[in-house]
Amino acid sequence: MNLASYADLAIDLVNTRRPQEDDLSDLEGLRSLLAHRPHLGGRIAHRDLDAMRELRAQLHAIFAAAARGDEEGAVDRLNTLLIHHPVHPQLARHDGQGWHLHFNESGSIPDRYAARTAMGLAAKIASQGVDRLGLCRGEDCERVFFDTTANRSRRYCSDRCAGRPSVTAACSPSAPRVSAPARDGGQ
């Protein structure tokens, strides 16, 4: 299992908020965020929505600190998250798979989400560095991403924010993809 893959949960959650729109404005939004995460299913209540929004703010602060070069600040915040949401690993075997790790099968959905996310981000940072965490510099954009460029030069969440609508993307079919589909807020 690639622990760092859980870090994508952070991107998914933080990018639910955009200047004119908030995907977590109601329970339906939270359901859709969790829809493709079978280990994060279950009944949800309004207090879960509040907790997820709080977690979103904490994760955003980690990315913001990293983006301004405050590595200690980013790591301190993440370490705090790790303390508050410890993972409870268990080995499991099912559906023809070999033994593999499961995390936090019980507890509230925000707790499970937070534990996986914190662990994923920690693994990501440990293996690739704090400076992989980016915050879009686009006007009014608060989206976050992982910078996978060789020289850590990514500044924007999408070509749209970079002000390069299609020319660059058209140069190569393998032009850098954004980590999350560009779901534009305002038209």
Ligand SMILES: [Zn+2]
């Ligand atoms: Zn952006």
